[in-house]
Amino acid sequence: MDFVGQIVSYFYQYFDNAAFLILAAVGLILIYGMMGVINMAHGELMMIGAYVATLTYNAGTPVPLAIALAGCAAGAAGIIIERLIVRHFYNQLLSSLVVTWGLSLILSQGVLVLLGPSTMNMPTPLGSFSVGDFSFGVYRMVLFGVAVAMIVGIWMLFRYTAFGNRAHAAMENPRMAEALGVNTRRVYTTTFGLGSALGGIAGGMFAMTAAVSPFFGQSYTPLAFITVVIGGGANAVLGLAYAAAYLAGVQTITSNVFNQYIGYVSIMAAAFVVLLAMPSGISDFIERRRMRSMQR
């Protein structure tokens, strides 16, 4: 029985690690894939979501509603940020990095000034189940379910809806999209808002597994950033799935063979190896091979 428990534990850790990467990166990769900017303030949008979820939950709001409110708040914040700042830096990767990094400092320090350095907590819901001597939190599996649902949802949104079609057009050739009546500005704002809202939802969900503080976002931004870079921009959603599946695998193995810390560091090493072989990310690499085989 212990053997079964051990196996289940490995899978559990794998799904947990993958869910962490996907949830942290999903909004970020949506924005990067569409507009070619990396929003370094994404972690702070998650932080806003985490605070809104915690504060509304503590005021008596049920958990699902608190998370929905977290998404709305971060989405609204994202729309304001896009309108005021980010829209001036589309397709300028470096400038957008610097500007949004500055913004992330302003947001986290601003929240520090407003709410102070003390942390807030939200209990982890749904209890646990056990296999043999091993005990597992049910909520972590819910996180994985939500992560998968987000990937599938975004994929369907961009593949099967008129909005998705307009967004693809705006991404491939914005001038032509405009000439076909697509208001590309509105498409960008909507996408940025959507990406931010996903970050807010992720923040709200992580608020139940980690302490909420003004620097909450900083534990997510680096890993989200790596996941996005590894995924590549050619097919952002698939790239995210590939990157998370790969990095979570490496992390699960190394953290079991060695320890948690090495598991974390090995993500960086694994990212380094991928970028040596595929400099523009996994989905770019696959997309290019597919194109080449189509031409042949």
Add this chain to the structure above:
Amino acid sequence: MMLELSSVCSGYGRVRIINDVSLTVSPGEIVAVIGRNGVGKTTLMKTIIGEVQTHSGTVTFRKQDVTALPTSARAKLGIGYVPQGRGIFSRLTVGANLALGTGVGTASQPNLERAFEFFPILKKRLRQPAGSMSGGEQQQLAIGRILVGEPDIMLLDEPSEGIQPSIVQEIGRTVRLLSRQQGLTVVIVEQNLSLIQAVADRCVVIDNGAVIATLAPDELDDPETAKTYLAI
């Protein structure tokens, strides 16, 4: 008037390309804009659709001053633009490209049948990535895409470029048919003499960003005239 440009000057940033152009196009008319390479024909088209900024003068479409409107708003009013190089979204399917045509004019439903009527090949290719089609097919898709919406005018920029002669002729016939049957107004930029003569009601000659002459298409039969205005 369907389209009226009065004393339009336009260009990129401070660089002026179009210099005091006045031009009127009547409903259902096919006007060819001709002239040598680099005289501003494409810039003129981009000025009409709004991709290039108008410095002075006005662009009026169906009696409405559109000079200050962004490109997407002009498309919604019914200006269909088929750019040089066709502007196909190569990673989207043919069907998805066609669906985007709904944004031209105020159609609520995509009129796919009209596109298939004039370009039956598109029906067979619906699920194929548009980038994998030949140049001629892509040109048909670019025109068909406009027809899915409700354009009142079509701006066609060098439809013959890089396309085999038989398809060029076919496109010429279709443009003519669209104008006569459906009342579509067309402004076409072209270098191909036989296509110009096959479709145009009137030719406007551009040089150095200005209109220097207006000709009847058969005046281009005279080799000297053709040589002067087209550098053929």
